[in-house]
Amino acid sequence: MSHPEFHYIGKAGPRKEDYRFLTGHGLYVDDIEVPGALHACFVRSPHARARIAAIDIDAAKQMPGVVSIVTGRELSAWTDKLRMAPPIEGLHPVEMTTLPVDSVRFQGDPVACIVATDRYLAEDAAEQVMVDYETLDAVTDMWQALEPNAPKVDESLASNLILHQSYVHGDPAGRKREAHRVIESTFSQNRQTHTPIETRGCIALWDEGRQHLTFHVGCQAPHPYRTQLAMRLRLPETQVTVISPDVGGGFGQKITLYREELTVAALARHLKRPVRWREDRLENLTASSHAREDFCRTRAAVDAQGRILGLEFEILEDFGAYCFYPGNYLARGVATGLTGPYKVQDYAFDVKVVLTNKVGNAPMRAPTSVTSWVMEGTMDAIARELGRDPVHVRRLNMLTAADFPYTTAAKEVLADITPRETLEAGLAAVDYAGFRTRQAEARRAGRYLGLGICVIVEPTTAGSKFYKAAGIPGSGHEAAWVRIEPSGVINASVGLGPTGQGYETAMANAVAEGLGVSPQHIRIQLGHTDVAPYGMGSRGSRGGTAGGGTLYLCALDARKKVLEIAATMLGVADFTSLRLLDGRVERREAAGEWNPTHVELTDVARIAYLDPQALPDDMSPGLEFHKTYDPPPRTYSNATHFCEVEVDAATGGIHLGRYLVAEDCGTLLSPTIVEGQQHGAIAMGLSGALFEHVEYDETGQNLSGSFADYLIATAHELPSFEILSMHTPNRSTPLGLKGMAEGGVMGAIGAITGAVNDALAPFAVVANRHPLTPMYIRELLRGKT
Amino acid sequence: MKPAGFSYHRPKTLGEALELLSAHGDNAKIIAGGQSLVPVMNMRLAAPAQLVDLNDLPGLAGIGAKGAFVEVGALARHYQLVESEVVRSLCPLLAQAAETIGHYAIRQRGTLGGSLAHADPTAQLPLVTVTLNAEIDIASTRGQRTLSAADFFLSVMTTALAQDEVVVAIRVPVAAPGEGAAFEIFSRRHGDFAIVAIAATMTVEKARIAGLRIGIGGVGPIPVAYADLCRRFIGQPADASRFKQLAQAIRDAVEPEDNPRIPAEYRRELAQILTERALTRALDTAQGNAP
Amino acid sequence: MNKVALTLRVNGVSHDLLIEPRKLLSDAVREDCRLTGTHVGCEHGVCGACTVLVDGRPVRACLCFAVQMAGHEITTIEAVAQDGQLSPVQQALHEEHGLQCGFCTPGIVMTFEAFLKENPNPSEEQIRDALSGNLCRCTGYHNIVAAIKKAATQMQESAGYVAP
16 A cells, blocks of 8 residues: 655645634625625425416515516526436436426425515515416325326426436346345435535626626536526626635535526626525525435345345436436436445346426435445345344455456446455454444343444546446546746646635645645635636546646646756756755755755746746746646545444434544545545435435425424534545556545445444344434334334 | 514513503514524514514513522523522522523523413423423513413413513422432434423432422423322332333323324323433432432 | 614624614624624524624524614624634634534634633533534534634633643
8 A cells, every 4th residue: 555755745734725714704605795786586486386377576566675576487588498408318308497487396496586675675575476376286206206197297208207227237137036035125315405504696797898797606616607607698608707706515506507596697687787696594495406315226136145146226216396417417326336345247227217396406415325325235134134244244245456447237447446455444443343242232231232334435536438438418527727926836726616625725735746836835716717727616526536636737747847947947958857845946866865956946937937038948938837637437435434323222312422434535635624524424424314304295395494394413413433544546547546525425324324223133123214213213113122 | 584574672671561562462572582583583484563672671580599489580591590500509400401402502592481482392491380380470561460380381382471461580499308300301403392301300208209290391282290190109119110100101191292203102102211211310319419 | 664773883893784673683794794704504593603792692693683782792703813813713623624614614613712711621522512503514523523622722721721
């Protein structure tokens, strides 16, 4: 596990961006002062499914402060529809108007927009808008959606089945016939929502003189967003600027162009006045984006020892009413990644995605989060069924170092991962045998301890080859520029969209490492589409490899030119005998050691900008560099998560004890930031498995419209996290970067559920749905305790 | 989520406040701590035209011993109930219960009077007043009256307060010498409203139950004290097996509502196990105090 | 639209406002006093992002009307650092990486500026208890807890008290 000595990356240390956040001087969208801005507020459907018969805005228009009220009709004249029709096998194309015109599809669907002089007045006016709805029966669960005569969520489709894909590799059906046992397990994941603490919001500034839109919006992918916004507004991309300021969390919610945002932009242009919108929490919970809600089934054909001979997998996802993303976007990744760290070649999957009258889904940190719970839960089921130790079953089936590179049944190539090593190291760290002893003692005393183990393989960066192979339009490359200023300090930029990941620190480290200058002299500019190069944004844990990798490579180009100039200044023939360290040029002596010279970066910069005649022949002036980088089709991180719980059999309460993760995240740009990302991901996974649940009743009313109903884990419910770092580099990426930040969600979901089931083993019950509420636990135990 | 408009009144005396309530009738709402009212107003589930702010009223936040009682003013904040030496020593059940309310910041503002008037079926302070059969002083322009806690709470979020009446103080009995107290709460997360809560006090003499109170919240529209049931156990040994019997009797006595999220059976089970745990804890603190 | 005139004292500065009684303290601080460090996360008193101090006590600004606060001293996040010097709580959060997106951070700082004054030597359980009224979606709380412990220790040391 050796890697080269790094000077700037891989060192723990506090972030550069903290000061403004600690002192209340961050600049989030709602903090931006725009004199004279009008405030938008949306009128939303109280019904899950209805035709819009009429909208009467007369009374509302008379209300104090109201400047304009628009509905789907006006917006259809000013904007283009969204057409979601990527060439994906089994996917039906759909269209979406900017605001609904004829019908609404979920409780909370926006039907009109009020613009007034302040939000209070806008909400007063919203109450006066009279909408005449013809209510219709709603589709409120995934099973109902599949029924032959179910109401249709999208009338343009033949049914609610928006996607159906199947795949088979090898002969899993044959393996079932030969098997010692076929073990079937099911897993129901709850509907969740992202709940960044900062809700959505935007400000649209229309410059009538320049015919130019400047749009402030918290956004994870500013350039793709800009492209979409321009297209929908029928403006060329030269006339739209998107600026993402400080953002209070995204987690996948702040990627796509939402209908409300497009409405605000169109209104600003139409009214020729600045318009702003701040989503409130009720809207955020009931009308932004939802996630997860899958039903999964595995059938594992095993031999008597527990070796998996073949595996079949089904997943049914409730995608909500609108396709902000292609229907396969989330569920297919579960199917293709399911086998994770295990040797399984006879594999079949069936993916079905249905529409229902709920908020549409968006990727939520670890969109394939259910994967590891399903696979690890299947391993635990095998162990239970055959009376074997769950660790033994995992070892029997797991890929080891000798197996890599390994092409999975779904044709993914796994390389440079260490699942077995993290499993073994973690088992030792938690003292697995010791735990079993404690568990047995506790059981004798009527206390129920459990340990859950979850091995994860986290797909991170996706290069453009991946998208091409999957038939998903788009690229995985990234872009960066680095500019050494005349005074020798560095401005740099990359096309990522920060929402709290500390890029100003981590990316500065990447540039520092590439160039040879301390990060304190490097400023990373992000989020402004006129400043940053066109990149694909932040999602899918691509920031580290795609973003950091591109910046590093760009900085290497900068270093080369700097050293070529320095060589001329020093009269050295071979610039490769020079290096830059902490901004000073050093020269390698005959004996191999590096000695400082009198030349500093500031000297080189001065010449490059102000005395180009002194440059080497044929070298152009200036020190400004641009680079794009296309990562490998896939990179991976991996880890094994261990969660200890105690279940109170009388109340069903679950108390979290020790939580440990043994992780391999490749080379770390900033160990501090990586650790924070791991904590946050684990917390989100635990919170989701234990507490979170977007609930709709049978008429499609959303029952989770406040933080009193949609529960997120607090500091009291969550444990401390222990991290065992066992990082190994990726051999195909710059610096050996792998990326991370979502695997923790996958591991936590699997580990907590495994732990609860381990605790409940004496009762011969299995918890297979989330959230793991005390009421559910008691339902399993009732009559058995 | 912005509230609807209202006219705001900030009376300086109780008399002024009562006059305002009398004059505005159904159009007026009192704001004290605001921790329950303002969320509801922000969501526009309530839109009073007149808001009467009681926070400036003098003399309504006092806490003091008055003979056999501890008297607490309606504007006493939850954190004061937690920290007051008088409450901790003379009515520890009240301090224990207050400590479980919401979170640190909520307890800075929320008031005793507000919690009682709001009458959430699972709230801590209504449960304690019912368990201890507290006296609740009420004022209006028509004068003062006193109700027992049993008569004060009528149904879910419904009390015997008339539209123009205000809670001004409560009196809870000083704990008997050696009396142990336990407040047991089960909720989804720390600080959430209880699913079921138990308030219990116990005195023990020569290892037998000499005094016993049990009150339960979350198993009905209002908190209930099980005085008759407790009486049956006076004189019984204060031991684990008796506590189990008591808990079983409680389980049989409660009639919680059934709903899909929280089945009635679950509430019964919680009532039973929490009673057992509360009695065990009350016994621990009782023995610690026993002469 | 019945606006009323009132004076709000925020961070020792008087602000003369003409606002509707229904305007929440959180909005008045942000818009009328132009102190945007206090953030709005839910407007129903659960997330704690809007926590300010009123007469030194932590209060959810989304649960008060600005008019209620005339005659009281309000302290917001902007007043915590002195001349660019971070408080022990702020400094510890920085050193322990107790913030990521920063949106919940001011609310947490204000909660603990008050809490540590009353509880100078809290246990981890007490810290998590006090922190449970502030929701964070980024950090998992682990580093925030570590930061508060560090701040508590640091504050005691500079007050001359060394924990046994």
